[in-house]
Amino acid sequence: MAAQTMFEKIWDAHVVREEADGTTLLYIDRHLVHEVTSPQAFEGLKLAGRTPRRPTTVLAVPDHNIPTTDRRLGIADPISAKQIATLEENCRDFGLTLFGMHDVRQGVVHVIGPEQGFTLPGMTIVCGDSHTSTHGAFGALAFGIGTSEVEHVLATQCLLQKRPKTMMIRVDGVLSNRCSAKDIILAIIGKIGTAGGTGYVIEYAGPAIRALTMEGRMTLCNMSIEAGARAGMVAPDEQTIAYIKGRPMAPQGALFDQAAKAWLALRTDPGAAYDRTVELRAEEIAPQVTWGTSPGMVIGVDGKVPNPKDMQDENMRQAAEHALAYMALKPGTPITEIAIDKVFIGSCTNSRIEDLRLAAGFAKGKKVAQGVQAMVVPGSGLVKQQAEAEGLDRIFRDAGFEWREAGCSMCLAMNADVLQPGERCASTSNRNFEGRQGKGGRTHLVSPAMAVAAAVEGHFVDIRTWS
Amino acid sequence: MQPFTTLTGLVAPLDRLNVDTDQIIPKQYLKTIKRTGLREGLFFDWRRKPDGSPDPEFFVNQARYRDATILLTRDNFGCGSSREHAPWALLDQGFRCIIAPSFADIFYNNCFQNGILPVVLKAAEVQALFQGVAAKPGYQLTIDLAAQTVRTPEGTTYRFDVAPFRKDCLFKGLDSIGLSLQHEPAIAAYEKRRKAEAPWLFADI
Ligand code: SF4
Numbered sequence: 081m082a083a084q085t086m087f088e089k090i091w092d093a094h095v096v097r098e099e100a101d102g103t104t105l106l107y108i109d110r111h112l113v114h115e116v117t118s119p120q121a122f123e124g125l126k127l128a129g130r131t132p133r134r135p136t137t138v139l140a141v142p143d144h145n146i147p148t149t150d151r152r153l154g155i156a157d158p159i160s161a162k163q164i165a166t167l168e169e170n171c172r173d174f175g176l177t178l179f180g181m182h183d184v185r186q187g188v189v190h191v192i193g194p195e196q197g198f199t200l201p202g203m204t205i206v207c208g209d210s211h212t213s214t215h216g217a218f219g220a221l222a223f224g225i226g227t228s229e230v231e232h233v234l235a236t237q238c239l240l241q242k243r244p245k246t247m248m249i250r251v252d253g254v255l256s257n258r259c260s261a262k263d264i265i266l267a268i269i270g271k272i273g274t275a276g277g278t279g280y281v282i283e284y285a286g287p288a289i290r291a292l293t294m295e296g297r298m299t300l301c302n303m304s305i306e307a308g309a310r311a312g313m314v315a316p317d318e319q320t321i322a323y324i325k326g327r328p329m330a331p332q333g334a335l336f337d338q339a340a341k342a343w344l345a346l347r348t349d350p351g352a353a354y355d356r357t358v359e360l361r362a363e364e365i366a367p368q369v370t371w372g373t374s375p376g377m378v379i380g381v382d383g384k385v386p387n388p389k390d391m392q393d394e395n396m397r398q399a400a401e402h403a404l405a406y407m408a409l410k411p412g413t414p415i416t417e418i419a420i421d422k423v424f425i426g427s428c429t430n431s432r433i434e435d436l437r438l439a440a441g442f443a444k445g446k447k448v449a450q451g452v453q454a455m456v457v458p459g460s461g462l463v464k465q466q467a468e469a470e471g472l473d474r475i476f477r478d479a480g481f482e483w484r485e486a487g488c489s490m491c492l493a494m495n496a497d498v499l500q501p502g503e504r505c506a507s508t509s510n511r512n513f514e515g516r517q518g519k520g521g522r523t524h525l526v527s528p529a530m531a532v533a534a535a536v537e538g539h540f541v542d543i544r545t546w547s
Numbered sequence: 548m549q550p551f552t553t554l555t556g557l558v559a560p561l562d563r564l565n566v567d568t569d570q571i572i573p574k575q576y577l578k579t580i581k582r583t584g585l586r587e588g589l590f591f592d593w594r595r596k597p598d599g600s601p602d603p604e605f606f607v608n609q610a611r612y613r614d615a616t617i618l619l620t621r622d623n624f625g626c627g628s629s630r631e632h633a634p635w636a637l638l639d640q641g642f643r644c645i646i647a648p649s650f651a652d653i654f655y656n657n658c659f660q661n662g663i664l665p666v667v668l669k670a671a672e673v674q675a676l677f678q679g680v681a682a683k684p685g686y687q688l689t690i691d692l693a694a695q696t697v698r699t700p701e702g703t704t705y706r707f708d709v710a711p712f713r714k715d716c717l718f719k720g721l722d723s724i725g726l727s728l729q730h731e732p733a734i735a736a737y738e739k740r741r742k743a744e745a746p747w748l749f750a751d752i
Pocket of ligand 1: 189190429487488491492509
């Protein structure tokens, strides 16, 4: 048989049938559901008199609207409350597993899937959320879908898909001290652009990728969508298997051993061809900071805000001018001179236990700068519990960070956590779009280490040399 | 879903790159549990001035474009989140066709699910259309899905690609879930075979 990429192996294993033009009826193994993109899908099912085909493949959780302050007080916003109640009702009506607001397992949908062992290698995994690409860290084919497709998967356990193209992104070498997966993915997006991955599924490979922990791989795959890609993937290895072993929803015993063998065989065959290959050197990646209103508008912390006048492409120049006006930044300003008002450590990109351990390591014994408001929002109730068991909450609190309940929070500011107009935020989330964290708010995407250092100093600093 | 056959309509220009779904419809509108009534959220932050009054510069507020059914825009339209609220809001405003040099993947898929035709034309062709719209109030295009063409008032015809299966579903306004359910025997056969190969995929959560 011809040499195949990991993507091709997984895709081929999920083809139910193909139309003459290549449109494929693709089988979906697992489906994550949250409150924002599902109500209309459930309504559609009910109106058509349909029921979920395999209810036991669905895991539902409220995360986007959920308050990150004391939950016992309930949800102040009646419209948010209604959306969450609707999710609970739909799960009850259709017999779906739900981690409700008061369940310790509740959290951001892309944090809890891997945490529970719901996410497994070789699977097709979907969710009505673009950051579903996160789950590709396990060597799964995981991608975001719209609400009509949520309904389609519920009803048929399948999706109609066109086969995407394949891209290999190889990162050789070793990352600089204190640089992380977040810096790798921001550097990649800076290089290929926010539409560079459109139409592709990306496989990340090379020694610098292998060296990442599972958490790091999730951060990496999470932001594949910001490069326009359908999905990002990392081939499973021993580390993947060790991470999954023993998790509540993972296979156990002999079934686990059988599965683990199959997972290791998923990796790309030698000589398999990709439609496009991109290469980077890890040593050349500085800690990254975005300066504009799209994740591709990014530069190393040792750089300066670029001058749109130097840009060749007319469209890019206009977009950069517009972005700098919105961000209130002058060309030529050193990144380290940009002062911030708020710091957000959280989101499905960087809110796992490892992120919090690392951030706490930098926050220990320090104080958040005067005038800066900083908050830490764990990715799930279990991450929060673990962090508290390790005393990380104390370190953050002592340093002046707020310690919150799990949820999406200021990643998209659908709950009460928002930037005020003109406020500038160092954020570990994944999108710096206009208004993403609040109307008129200005977002700079960074790694957790860079966010802590910015909180302490009140402006960006180069984490490689920060003491 | 409403079928899409041919459409002759007014064109509204949105001359921006990388328009993301947060811009198309901001988060405060995502709390709805309905598909309809999202028009007022469309381009929310752009259609109003800081004091909340309508911005006369923005196209949806201009009489000239009020009845537009075709949106003309730039590269990577619809990037960002997977929210189908974006096409719902565009549809609620009356748009049935969007023309751009490129679209974000999920948004592109979501359009077809809602009877909206996303048309990819070459950057130079899009540029020519922008010039046409600017030059002539009441600028209309005719989109012919069967022929896969966009015809300008000047008589120029541009061809576009669309996957045959998608085209057929949109042309007939087919319910894609109903279509997939017709393949129930194939789905069941797949499950049986796959369960034998990879039983852990069928363990209940
Ligand atoms: S944390 Fe942010 S990006 Fe992730 S699912 Fe929530 S809103 Fe989306």
